[in-house]
Amino acid sequence: MNAPLEIVAGALLLMIFLIYIINKIPMYRQERLELLTKYRRTQNTFLKVQDSLSDYILTHDAIEEPILPGISCGEYLHQMKKEYSQNLSKPLLLKIRRCNNRRVINKINSMLNEQSNKIKRTNDLISELQKKSSDNSELCVV
16 A cells, blocks of 8 residues: 555656756756857957957057056967967857856856956056057157
């Protein structure tokens, strides 16, 4: 008499577990899609800022010009390329696509937020450099 009760209880637990999994997977799928969108946006912005710095260096022959105290534009560009390969390359994209763990999704999301903040700071630095160079060129023309 206990065997049918155990079978029913086991079947009921299995159904509850399957319903739980079925309900969780789409939520992770949506979070992954949002994370992929954020990844691509961050990656594209990073490449645009990197190109902007590279264009500035080529236009103004500023490879040795300091962008920060103790760091030249060339060194900063090299650091950006290295950071891109470490944080925004294809392995991260594959990791996002395969991810089904909320902790990993949150970790990648915070890393992308950090990259976005770095991009904004770098873009501000480039804007300051361009502003300084345009001010200097106006002084030379007068």
